[in-house]
Amino acid sequence: MKRVLNYTGIIMLISFMFFSCQENSESTPTEDSTSAETSDEQQVERPAYAIVIHGGAGTIRKENMTDEMEKDYRNALNEALNIGENILKEGGSAADAVEKTIMYLEDTPLFNAGKGAVFTHDGKNELDAAFMDGATLNAGTVAGITNVKNPITAARAVMEKSEHVMLIGKGAEQFAKEQELEIVDPKYFHTERRWEALQRILKSEKEEIGYVDNTADHKFGTVGCVALDNNGNIVAGTSTGGMTNKRYGRVGDVPIIGSGTYAKNNSCGVSATGHGEFFIRYTVAHDISAIMEYKSVSLQEAADEVVMDKLVKAEGSGGIIAIDKDGNVSMTFNSEGMYRGYAKPNERVVGIYKND
Numbered sequence: 301m302k303r304v305l306n307y308t309g310i311i312m313l314i315s316f317m318f319f320s321c322q323e324n325s326e327s328t329p330t331e332d333s334t335s336a337e338t339s340d341e342q343q344v345e346r347p348a349y350a351i352v353i354h355g356g357a358g359t360i361r362k363e364n365m366t367d368e369m370e371k372d373y374r375n376a377l378n379e380a381l382n383i384g385e386n387i388l389k390e391g392g393s394a395a396d397a398v399e400k401t402i403m404y405l406e407d408t409p410l411f412n413a414g415k416g417a418v419f420t421h422d423g424k425n426e427l428d429a430a431f432m433d434g435a436t437l438n439a440g441t442v443a444g445i446t447n448v449k450n451p452i453t454a455a456r457a458v459m460e461k462s463e464h465v466m467l468i469g470k471g472a473e474q475f476a477k478e479q480e481l482e483i484v485d486p487k488y489f490h491t492e493r494r495w496e497a498l499q500r501i502l503k504s505e506k507e508e509i510g511y512v513d514n515t516a517d518h519k520f521g522t523v524g525c526v527a528l529d530n531n532g533n534i535v536a537g538t539s540t541g542g543m544t545n546k547r548y549g550r551v552g553d554v555p556i557i558g559s560g561t562y563a564k565n566n567s568c569g570v571s572a573t574g575h576g577e578f579f580i581r582y583t584v585a586h587d588i589s590a591i592m593e594y595k596s597v598s599l600q601e602a603a604d605e606v607v608m609d610k611l612v613k614a615e616g617s618g619g620i621i622a623i624d625k626d627g628n629v630s631m632t633f634n635s636e637g638m639y640r641g642y643a644k645p646n647e648r649v650v651g652i653y654k655n656d
């Protein structure tokens with residue numbers, strides 16, 4: 301009798317476990333439908349488009365800037381946004397918006413990208429750029445190129461027309477020529493302002509005096525753009541001359557996918573600017589996207605964790621611009637300023653200093 305009861309007990313226990321498992325598995329679709337509802341709601345809220353740009357971060361102070369220079373920067377940022385916004389408004393792709401916006405910033409001598417790039421220790425302009433498509437995770441980057449007028453176009457061509465992700469130096473230049481991109485004499489990139497910035501640093505090195513260049517000419521002005529188009533595609537691009545006085549073929553974070561540039565449609569697109577070595581070691585752009593995905597936090601929370609906490613603790617100065625899949629924008633920097641701006645339908649912001 302005792303044995304029979306034991307068997308009955310075991311059967312009851314198994315039945316209980318079976319039914320409670322069933323109950324759990326039945327609760328899963330309920331959870332799923334809740335998240336489906338949420339994403340439907342988010343889709344409704346998503347703006348038709350969004351675009352965000354940066355023109356470099358660093359010790360950008362009002363007292364070191366003339367009124368005229370400040371006006372020039374604000375005009376250039378607005379013009380860059382106009383170019384990208386017009387493409388997106390007419391239903392154009394995020395890829396075209398990012399490429400054309402960055403081309404304009406590269407052609408503008410104010411920024412450290414394309415014409416106006418900073419000089420290497422040897423007095424050259426060596427340019428890096430990256431382009432990434434959040435729909436496919438395809439990416440293209442170039443590093444250390446000296447004669448392609450618009451490095452961002454070369455980066456996009458690497459993504460779309462080669463089997464590779466990253467091309468450097470002479471090989472990248474040969475590829476750009478074969479793609480019939482515009483090739484220029486390296487002198488095209490020369491500007492007096494950046495040349496003088498290099499001379500000041502070289503002089504201080506020679507005289508072994510500690511030198512901090514607080515002019516806006518020192519190294520700031522890397523450019524970047526992230527766009528979200530009407531189809532929900534996110535594209536990110538970044539272009540730079542790197543850091544003044546760089547040597548030995550130094551390459552920064554910009555053309556390292558996941559460091560200075562990253563895009564993934566179901567999380568966000570990011571373009572960074574700042575002290576590249578830190579952005580490489582902290583894989584800043586990908587970290588922001590991964591934190592959003594793994595922790596299910598907002599874009600701003602993820603950007604704050606990386607830029608305002610991890611990078612600050614490491615003393616890595618700089619910032620990021622980003623857009624998430626719902627069209628939320630972040631322009632987060634731990635430096636004194638960042639040339640920046642964004643546009644969405646009926647919304648536009650342009651800023652330089654912290655409290656702009």
Ligand code: ASP
Binds near residue numbers: 519521
């Ligand atoms: N991140 C760039 C580099 O290290 C420089 C910058 O953004 O100012 O090459």
